[in-house]
Amino acid sequence: xxxxxxxxxxxxxxxRGKIFTFHGxxxxxxxxxxxxxxxxxxxAPHELEELGAKIILGNTYHLYLRPGHKLIEEAGGLHKFMNxxxxxxxxxxxxxxxxxxxxxxxxxxxxTFRSHIDGSIHFISPEISIEIQNSLGADIIMCFDECxxxxxxxxxxxxxxxxxxxWAQRCKKHHKKSEQALFGIxxxxxxxxxxxxxxxxxxxxxxxxYAVGGLxxxxxxxxxxxxxxxxxxxxxxxxxxxxxGVGSPDALFEGVIRGIDMFDCVLPTRIARHGTVFTKxxxxxxxxxxxxxxxxxxxxxxxxxxxxxxxxxxxxxLLNAGEILGLRLTTYHNLHxxxxxxEEIRKAIEGDYxxxxxxxxxxxxxxxxxx
Amino acid sequence: xxxxxxxxxxxxxxxRGKIFTFHGxxxxxxxxxxxxxxxxxxxAPHELEELGAKIILGNTYHLYLRPGHKLIEEAGGLHKFMNxxxxxxxxxxxxxxxxxxxxxxxxxxxxTFRSHIDGSIHFISPEISIEIQNSLGADIIMCFDECxxxxxxxxxxxxxxxxxxxWAQRCKKHHKKSEQALFGIxxxxxxxxxxxxxxxxxxxxxxxxYAVGGLxxxxxxxxxxxxxxxxxxxxxxxxxxxxxGVGSPDALFEGVIRGIDMFDCVLPTRIARHGTVFTKxxxxxxxxxxxxxxxxxxxxxxxxxxxxxxxxxxxxxLLNAGEILGLRLTTYHNLHxxxxxxEEIRKAIEGDYxxxxxxxxxxxxxxxxxx
Numbered sequence: 112x113x114x115x116x117x118x119x120x121x122x123x124x125x126x127r128g129k130i131f132t133f134h135g136x137x138x139x140x141x142x143x144x145x146x147x148x149x150x151x152x153x154x155a156p157h158e159l160e161e162l163g164a165k166i167i168l169g170n171t172y173h174l175y176l177r178p179g180h181k182l183i184e185e186a187g188g189l190h191k192f193m194n195x196x197x198x199x200x201x202x203x204x205x206x207x208x209x210x211x212x213x214x215x216x217x218x219x220x221x222x223t224f225r226s227h228i229d230g231s232i233h234f235i236s237p238e239i240s241i242e243i244q245n246s247l248g249a250d251i252i253m254c255f256d257e258c259x260x261x262x263x264x265x266x267x268x269x270x271x272x273x274x275x276x277x278w279a280q281r282c283k284k285h286h287k288k289s290e291q292a293l294f295g296i297x298x299x300x301x302x303x304x305x306x307x308x309x310x311x312x313x314x315x316x317x318x319x320x321y322a323v324g325g326l327x328x329x330x331x332x333x334x335x336x337x338x339x340x341x342x343x344x345x346x347x348x349x350x351x352x353x354x355x356g357v358g359s360p361d362a363l364f365e366g367v368i369r370g371i372d373m374f375d376c377v378l379p380t381r382i383a384r385h386g387t388v389f390t391k392x393x394x395x396x397x398x399x400x401x402x403x404x405x406x407x408x409x410x411x412x413x414x415x416x417x418x419x420x421x422x423x424x425x426x427x428x429l430l431n432a433g434e435i436l437g438l439r440l441t442t443y444h445n446l447h448x449x450x451x452x453x454e455e456i457r458k459a460i461e462g463d464y465x466x467x468x469x470x471x472x473x474x475x476x477x478x479x480x481x482x
Numbered sequence: 483x484x485x486x487x488x489x490x491x492x493x494x495x496x497x498r499g500k501i502f503t504f505h506g507x508x509x510x511x512x513x514x515x516x517x518x519x520x521x522x523x524x525x526a527p528h529e530l531e532e533l534g535a536k537i538i539l540g541n542t543y544h545l546y547l548r549p550g551h552k553l554i555e556e557a558g559g560l561h562k563f564m565n566x567x568x569x570x571x572x573x574x575x576x577x578x579x580x581x582x583x584x585x586x587x588x589x590x591x592x593x594t595f596r597s598h599i600d601g602s603i604h605f606i607s608p609e610i611s612i613e614i615q616n617s618l619g620a621d622i623i624m625c626f627d628e629c630x631x632x633x634x635x636x637x638x639x640x641x642x643x644x645x646x647x648x649w650a651q652r653c654k655k656h657h658k659k660s661e662q663a664l665f666g667i668x669x670x671x672x673x674x675x676x677x678x679x680x681x682x683x684x685x686x687x688x689x690x691x692y693a694v695g696g697l698x699x700x701x702x703x704x705x706x707x708x709x710x711x712x713x714x715x716x717x718x719x720x721x722x723x724x725x726x727g728v729g730s731p732d733a734l735f736e737g738v739i740r741g742i743d744m745f746d747c748v749l750p751t752r753i754a755r756h757g758t759v760f761t762k763x764x765x766x767x768x769x770x771x772x773x774x775x776x777x778x779x780x781x782x783x784x785x786x787x788x789x790x791x792x793x794x795x796x797x798x799x800l801l802n803a804g805e806i807l808g809l810r811l812t813t814y815h816n817l818h819x820x821x822x823x824x825e826e827i828r829k830a831i832e833g834d835y836x837x838x839x840x841x842x843x844x845x846x847x848x849x850x851x852x853x
Contacts, residue, residue, distance in 0.1 A: 428549040
């Protein structure tokens with residue numbers, strides 16, 4: 112993997128860059144659709160290409176449990192298994208495992224947990240997470256970290272940050288596949304001192320990229336932005352920076368402005384399946400009765416395949432009738448919306464009008480303080 | 483609508499024809515995918531075009547209940563509502579209403595029934611069925627008939643056949659939209675005498691096409707073929723003949739050989755969603771554990787988009803993990819399979835080798851006696 116900044120924004124910390132992997136070029140800042148179980152829900156890979164997605168995410172925890180990383184390795188890796196020609200990033204499984212709550216137990220060696228599928232008991236350590244990710248064969252893989260709950264005490268976060276650093280060392284040591292770039296993750300909750308310590312310790316280990324983890328876990332968005340304000344400047348300029356699990360339009364703008372290059376989030380695809388779509392004028396719940404006879408497109412200002420071909424009334428009918436095509440259309444549109452925002456953001460960095468774009472965008476879209 | 487036979491088979495009753503509607507040319511014999519609720523389940527309209535589907539079916543009962551035929555009329559008709567550029571045939575609602583069993587009551591005037599969605603009470607008569615179908619705006623519409631259960635007594639079927647003829651008269655009288663072709667339906671169960679009577683009475687009314695109804699409702703396939711043997715010759719040669727609700731590969735061959743031009747069936751799409759696919763060597767339950775590490779395509783002899791891009795192992799994983807893409811891929815493949823068979827059948831009629839094609843096909847596929 113190679114990373115190159117091709118333009119620094121003048122009035123913000125934003126950067127316009129390029130990541131090069133064995134599966135192509137990725138223009139940054141970039142939004143990565145989430146393909147948890149080797150599929151971006153409802154979408155076929157050629158549709159993601161059509162939308163201009165260059166990199167998608169796979170979830171190690173899910174793929175390890177089903178169909179199993181060894182099976183995917185036998186298939187020739189995750190790209191080949193799911194027939195995705197672009198790049199892939201896998202997370203470490205840490206976030207999902209810690210989300211299991213009562214079902215897991217953390218020790219220095221690693222984490223024991225129960226499968227959400229069949230209750231079977233499993234163990235993942237930093238070394239095992241790297242081995243699984245090596246088998247999956249993504250272009251970018253992540254260190255196994257502890258993702259702490261919000262809120263947590265200073266003491267708890269401090270211990271966790273120290274362990275995350277020790278785990279990062281073990282991940283780095285165990286990772287042998289040079290064709291896969293390994294990213295470190297900065298943790299530290301909402302404590303400036305701990306974020307600074309984590310940023311120093313993790314960057315000292317020298318990874319190919321850095322993620323800011325443990326955000327968007329329930330804290331107010333303003334808190335998240337504060338963390339980015341003091342954390343991102345501590346990350347090296349010549350490496351990509353990835354804000355994990357974030358993807359609402361406002362957070363994309365605010366993250367980019369603070370120097371973030373990569374984002375991922377299930378939000379656009381998840382809300383789509385529940386009948387909510389993005390429009391230039393804000394979110395629209397197309398399931399609502401008031402759209403029953405609305406024969407206009409989801410977003411009259413959108414030029415995507417869905418908006419050129421189908422009406423709100425039809426999509427509402429499909430969702431109400433439980434037709435899968437409804438889920439496909441709302442998902443396609445929402446991914447188009449976010450990928451298009453990112454394209455506009457990249458152009459705005461190039462043309463030095465990012466703050467103006469942001470203001471204009473939210474004048475119509477409405478600025479929300481929720482993730 | 484216009485119909486033209488361009489070639490009669492030499493050794494069978496098969497015909498190679500063309501139907502012309504305002505939405506294009508349809509080569510017959512033709513298989514019509516079923517789009518019950520204004521969507522062929524899991525498929526987007528451009529994918530149906532890709533597969534070469536020229537005509538699809540819509541279900542009047544379902545569309546009347548949800549989203550309502552008046553809404554679809556406001557949208558500009560069913561073609562426009564669902565963005566389908568090809569032709570459409572709507573059934574009369576009869577079959578679905580009679581399938582409700584305890585939930586409906588038949589009188590001479592029409593049928594009172596309870597909605598399967600919310601239990602509300604509705605009434606459909608021949609006139610109302612035609613009005614609904616006029617609103618939906620399909621290219622071909624069907625007379626409202628009584629579809630009797632199997633088995634039924636001679637007496638019951640006789641009364642029903644007579645009522646179906648009276649209802650056909652009322653349908654014809656009430657139908658005013660000349661741009662929609664109205665088809666009559668021959669009933670009569672498994673009684674040769676009643677099929678003959680129905681064929682005479684219905685063809686005397688002079689419709690633009692004729693369906694053989696009330697088959698594939700539980701009787702052995704050999705019984706169905708016998709009915710076709712003595713019924714189809716009673717239908718005029720210059721009108722299309724439609725065998726309703728039939729679409730297994732063996733029944734397609736047997737129907738064509740007996741002079742049928744049109745077929746529809748939910749079978750390929752329904753079994754697909756349950757993880758069963760067609761291959762040249764017979765049906766394959768891709769959900770089965772033995773395909774977990776089978777990285778070959780669903781059908782190694784198939785050149786469809788699915789078989790060129792995805793493996794059995796991947797599709798099995800998607801189905802097991804509840805991923806919608808799995809349902810899309812199996813559906814796409816099964817529709818491709820049936821549409822391709824029909825294409826081969828049409829070529830075989832043109833080249834006078836239909837019986838040879840049938841023999842060769844079933845040598846590999848296995849001849850089944852189930853619908």
